[in-house]
Amino acid sequence: MATQKQVRVRRSLHDLQKDYENGDTKQLEDLMRAWKGIKELPADDQHSFFMIGGFHGEPFRGAGWGNGSYWGGYCNHGNVLFPTWHRAYLVRLEEALQSIKGCEDVMVPFWDETNEESLTKGIPWSLTNEKFNLDGVEIDNPLRSFTFPKNIVDNVNQDPVNYSKPKGYETVRYPLSGLVGPNDIKKTERHNARFPDYNKNVAILNNNVINWLNSYIIVKLKKIPTNVHQKFIDSLEAPNFTVFSNTTSSAEWNDNLEEGKSPVVPLESPHNSIHLAVGGCDIPTYDRSPIRGANGDMGENDTAGLDPIFFFHHCNVDRVFWLWQKKHGNTDKLEIIAEYPGTNTVDSQGPTPGVAPNSWLTMESPLSPFKFNDNGVDRAYTSLDCINIESQLGYTYGKGSLDEYAAPSFAAKKQEDNADSKVLKISKINRSSINGSFMINAFAMIDGKKELIGTEAVLSRWSVQSCSNCQTHIEVKAFFELPQLERKLLKGIQSQESPEVIVEVNGHDDLLMSNESTTMLKTTTTATPSFRVEIL
DSSP states (O other): OOOOOOOEEEOBHHHHHHHHHTTOOHHHHHHHHHHHHHHHSOTTSTTOHHHHHTTSSSSOOGGGGTOTTSOSSSOOOSSTTHHHHHHHHHHHHHHHHHTSTTOTTOOOOBOOTTSHHHHHHOSOGGGTOSEEEETTEEEEOTTTOOBOSSOBOOTTSSSTTTTOBOTTOBOOOTTSBOOOSTTTHHHHHHHHHTOOOHHHHHHHHHHHHHHHHHOEEEETTEEEEOSHHHHHHHHTTOSSHHHHHOHHHHHHHHHTOOTTOOOOOOTHHHHHHHHHHHHTOOOOOSSSOOOTTOBOGGGSTTTGGGSTHHHHHHHHHHHHHHHHHHHTTOSSOOOOOTTOTTOBTTSTTOOOTTOOTTOBOOTTSEEEEEEEEETTEEEEEEGGGGSOTTTTTSEEEOOOTTGGGOSTHHHHHHHHHTTTOEEEEEEEEEOTTOOSOEEEEEEEEETTEEEEEEEEEEOOOSOSTTOHHHHTSOEEEEEEEEOOOSSOOOSEEOOSSSOSSEEEEEOSSSEEEETTOSSOSSOSSOOOOOOEEEEO
16 A cells, blocks of 8 residues: 655646735646647657647557557546556646656646636636746747647557547647548648637637536426536436446446435546547537537547546546545545446457456556555555545645535435436437547427437547457447436336437437437448437
8 A cells, every 4th residue: 555645735727826816826836837848848758748638548559559559648437446556647747747846745726617607707717828928938828739849640440530630730629620531631721710810719718618507497496407417416426436436337236226316427428528528529509500520639548648638627527536535435445336337448448458368457556657655665556556535645635616516415406306306318329330428418398499408428549440359349328317207207218200209329429329210310330329218
């Protein structure tokens, strides 16, 4: 076990901004100084941002460099190591930031995605402002983007330049597109030419994030949240670590729900939503035209870790993980349900570099490539080393939103409110021909209007077609709690001829499939959709 360290505080980024605006500039300036420093290090330096950001996805390595049976990045998604791997990842970034001279006390702040400022204004200005004044000199804001010092190439693709990006490429966010392969570059240039004003683009991005965080519907004069804010709250009610940790395990749990119970929302679900909100998908609304073709780096697992905003988002995700631990009395012990879906290396994305296919994931599985000095010996972190952030890792979190929901009394009231609810299950969605991340959207007719009742964001790699492991794990499921509508919905599988609940699968460009139609609208194949809609 790691040696106990002095406990330091990861504060809200909004609080650092407020201090800065009130004249106490040191913490935010040191944060900028540290980030500027690691971005300027040589690409092969162990503390360079290119090295650390690249641990997540591209540049691919190990067997995944050119073998579709493996995931070429080190990140864990869709399995039980998702929360602890990213916890160790943040510690590794913090070590790099603290290696910069004068920045030894820098901690990674969290973007409090569910506080009032985010709900009303979107992303903190320190992550989006184009410039920052550091030591009396105006510099490019190091938190806004990252320019690649080397090429990255996806060798798994049959067309190896399909999702590759050259030296000098600068990461982008919604509403821009970062697809720069030879098949996409002309389309991307035309798309981005529509958005020449950076400040206007930030406003568009913030509005999209606000929409994701605040969506709701009105049913029988009652406001029902359908948003990411509520998903974070609901994730705190997950009954055990295995189903809290990832979408694969929670789907299995929800497949076997007791009648009248609400579906479990795993932490990975709202996490995915923020990735897509920043990276390039708009939540379906009917009061404005969606921006087709947006494809920012945060929206794809391949390059998400190379946008600095990734780490401020994941710091908040880790904070919610810690809130769940405190709420459920799991600050010193986490248990994994043995051999449950989501606990094998082949689940979802496939094995990471150095990990054997078809092996079970446990609390002792290495969180590669992260290591620490254990009594003079360097060894790999495991989840056992990352349970208690205070006694093992030496940090804790400052005050933030959702703190009040980490109380046992909240769950009982919510379950009582939902005693008569039904659950919508969407299954057998085949992702094999969908490029990149996408959304599953469910609608119902309310007061004569088609209303969005839920969105499930699916964070994916760009090329599933060339990923042989993905081809054997192609089904995606989503579960939504149904509001009590005026028209009583009957349990059972819904007819595609006259569906009571409308389901649409949307990608970056357009509607991909719907149970309102029997034809696939936009895919690389001519396959017919055959997903199932069921009311439980």
